[in-house]
Amino acid sequence: MEKNILSGQSFLGKLTDEEIEKRRDSAEYHFREFLYALGYDVHNDPNMKETPRRVTKMYMKELFSGTYQPCPKITTFPNSGNYSGIVFEGGIKIISGCSHHFMPIIGYVYIGYIAGDTIIGLSKLNRICQWVASRPSLQEEMTTKIHEELEKILQNNKGVAVYIKASHLCVQARGVKDYDTSMITSKLSGVFLDKEDTAKEEFLQMVNSFKK
Incomplete structure (x- = not known):
């Protein structure tokens, strides 16, 4: 079973590349479904086709990257x-x-x-x-x-x-x-x-x- 944390908590813990990829794929899939549920033809719109991937990357690697990384080493x-x-x-x-x-x-x-x-x-x-x-x-x-x-x-x-x-x-x-x-x-x-x-x-x- 996947481990999840509450918002604002420290970080998710050390994840393998496989675990990170699994979460990324799942998030991308569900965000695509979310946009589709809102009424957007995300499968055919050339401006939105890659949006689920871009948004997932933005959250995991930038805005919410601290969820997946321990506190940096402090000198x-x-x-x-x-x-x-x-x-x-x-x-x-x-x-x-x-x-x-x-x-x-x-x-x-x-x-x-x-x-x-x-x-x-x-x-x-x-x-x-x-x-x-x-x-x-x-x-x-x-x-x-x-x-x-x-x-x-x-x-x-x-x-x-x-x-x-x-x-x-x-x-x-x-x-x-x-x-x-x-x-x-x-x-x-x-x-x-x-x-x-x-x-x-x-x-x-x-x-x-x-x-x-």
């Missing part, structure tokens, strides 16, 4: 300089898909952390965000998952902050069709939750100075 380094300030990276572009309507979510991630024993190679923050985003999910789930991955990697950290601002096409292109709204989510831990500490305020100042 960490010792915090040999005992840096105690906030490490911040902002404007990390993500493109995901809402698990309610399969419409795009497009936005930016802002990350801050105060290192303990280790620091992360800067580009690895981008890789974590992009991997988490590459599956059907909710923005709330993405925010939590990115935070969880950073907590696992940053040994003995003093705090991690994740802030996401994104536009949802399920709001902009359907339903209320409100083109100017964005959704903001955040998750904080450690000193970023300490009301006696200035870390949260400093982080939000960095976000606001960088925000796209």
Whole structure:
């Protein structure tokens, strides 16, 4: 029996080439039937004949590729300089898909952390965000998952902050069709939750100075 997971979960697990091909063929077949059920002559329309294959490839290799791949290998380094300030990276572009309507979510991630024993190679923050985003999910789930991955990697950290601002096409292109709204989510831990500490305020100042 094929293994399936809930949307927003980690990844499907290591699949053989044969298993991937089987899923791809099945998805392509059922998407063709879906289009046919909607009323399109997908078998004879020259513009749509290959659409099931293209859409399946797009989901499995691009938009939802994180479903089929483990988290990328993350390089960490010792915090040999005992840096105690906030490490911040902002404007990390993500493109995901809402698990309610399969419409795009497009936005930016802002990350801050105060290192303990280790620091992360800067580009690895981008890789974590992009991997988490590459599956059907909710923005709330993405925010939590990115935070969880950073907590696992940053040994003995003093705090991690994740802030996401994104536009949802399920709001902009359907339903209320409100083109100017964005959704903001955040998750904080450690000193970023300490009301006696200035870390949260400093982080939000960095976000606001960088925000796209």
